[in-house]
Amino acid sequence: MRCSFFSLASIALIAPSAWADLAPKTKAAFDRYIATVEPELDQRASASGPFLWLDQKPKLRAAAAAGEVVVERVPAPGVPSGLIQHWRGGVFMPGIKLERLLETDQDYNRHKILYRPEVIDSRLINRQGDRFHIFLRLYKKKVLTVVLDTEHDVEYRTLSPQRAYSRSISRSVREVKNAGEPGEQVLPAGVGTGFLWAMNSYWRLEERDGGVWAECDAITLARDIPLGLGAVLKPMIDGLAHEAVVKTLEAKRRSVVSAPVGR
Numbered sequence: 001m002r003c004s005f006f007s008l009a010s011i012a013l014i015a016p017s018a019w020a021d022l023a024p025k026t027k028a029a030f031d032r033y034i035a036t037v038e039p040e041l042d043q044r045a046s047a048s049g050p051f052l053w054l055d056q057k058p059k060l061r062a063a064a065a066a067g068e069v070v071v072e073r074v075p076a077p078g079v080p081s082g083l084i085q086h087w088r089g090g091v092f093m094p095g096i097k098l099e100r101l102l103e104t105d106q107d108y109n110r111h112k113i114l115y116r117p118e119v120i121d122s123r124l125i126n127r128q129g130d131r132f133h134i135f136l137r138l139y140k141k142k143v144l145t146v147v148l149d150t151e152h153d154v155e156y157r158t159l160s161p162q163r164a165y166s167r168s169i170s171r172s173v174r175e176v177k178n179a180g181e182p183g184e185q186v187l188p189a190g191v192g193t194g195f196l197w198a199m200n201s202y203w204r205l206e207e208r209d210g211g212v213w214a215e216c217d218a219i220t221l222a223r224d225i226p227l228g229l230g231a232v233l234k235p236m237i238d239g240l241a242h243e244a245v246v247k248t249l250e251a252k253r254r255s256v257v258s259a260p261v262g263r
Contacts, residue, residue: 020223022190029079045165085241090215091249098207114255130156147179194223
């Protein structure tokens with residue numbers, strides 16, 4: 001019996017024999033990549049000079065101004081036993097103020113409402129000024145269903161009344177088996193299918209043109225593609241990563257519209 005495209009993907013990612021625990025060399029390679037790109041991203045976080053990526057992409061900027069969510073892939077190096085995905089996207093939110101967007105972003109106890117169904121649960125663990133330690137339980141479904149308990153360190157920088165920058169660094173990503181069931185089990189970090197091992201996001205926000213421009217660099221680390229399945233799985237994995245960034249930007253726009261004023 002011939003396996004379908006989706007059943008191959010499911011077998012590769014969820015069969016127990018295909019589990020792929022995170023190796024130290026894989027995490028070290030991811031950390032080296034972050035150390036390479038983060039200074040460039042941080043350099044944009046200034047009150048003057050180039051800030052928005054879309055200002056250098058006239059066609060994409062015009063599409064975003066017309067209401068589209070625009071995304072492009074950023075080339076990332078190969079790493080041993082892992083796969084780095086780096087995607088960059090942007091969206092325009094007409095009629096929105098930067099202050100309101102930041103207020104909504106930082107209301108982490110409501111993310112489970114504002115960002116459902118992708119966020120099942122959320123809470124603020126600790127806050128020190130503009131630094132947040134947060135918990136998110138994430139729900140991912142595409143061919144297979146994966147639930148992840150994640151913790152993140154988030155830092156905001158207000159650059160001017162019109163500009164802000166934030167970065168979210170994953171502190172822990174743990175797969176949840178039988179989520180919501182009596183036998184629910186949260187696996188140790190780095191153990192499991194390798195669907196996701198690390199996720200960082202870097203946001204640039206600017207109020208102008210009658211609204212707020214929001215851009216995100218999303219960088220993730222996951223297991224590599226099993227040998228012999230590259231031609232089958234690579235397009236699906238790229239498609240999932242692209243879709244995830246689009247959904248994140250759409251959810252960001254939707255959340256600030258639906259959030260109660262004054263919270």
